[in-house]
């Protein structure tokens with residue numbers, strides 16, 4: 001019996017009235033693009049309108065916290081406030097400690113950002129030891145051994161915005 005992973009939602013949430021921001025890093029772009037696609041497709045299946053999904057990018061995962069804060073502020077200033085934001089990044093361990101420092105600092109910064117922006121900030125950071133792990137979690141490894149985690153992030157975004165929206 002599969003134990004790990006996201007359980008079924010307690011109900012299907014209607015995303016037709018929410019506006020979602022996706023801000024993604026551009027490192028490991030093939031994996032990023034698959035994750036973003038998965039999130040968009042899942043949100044579309046839950047009724048989120050295409051023109052209510054706003055996409056922004058930053059160079060790397062380390063820029064996600066600051067970029068997300070400014071992205072949220074900018075959308076509010078434009079009179080098109082977001083209801084939820086999904087920062088997406090892919091960190092793959094290299095031969096130095098860079099991975100550890102970015103993973104830890106960015107994770108804490110994104111968690112703390114929720115208070116500052118007063119909205120759900122979905123955790124879309126893959127922190128992988130190998131490229132194969134990252135490919136699998138984006139659903140694009142040869143064996144298709146895992147589902148695309150971007151889909152889970154899209155579903156979480158809709159649920160959190162609908163359930164706990166302002």
Ligand SMILES: O=c1[nH]c(NC[C@H](O)[C@H](O)[C@H](O)CO)c([N+](=O)[O-])c(=O)[nH]1
Pocket residue numbers: 025026027028059060061062063089090091092093094098099102
């Ligand atoms: O998004 C990533 N950024 C990475 N580094 C760049 C970092 O996020 C910043 O963009 C850079 O340090 C400039 O601030 C990565 N690695 O270094 O391995 C990585 O795997 N993923």
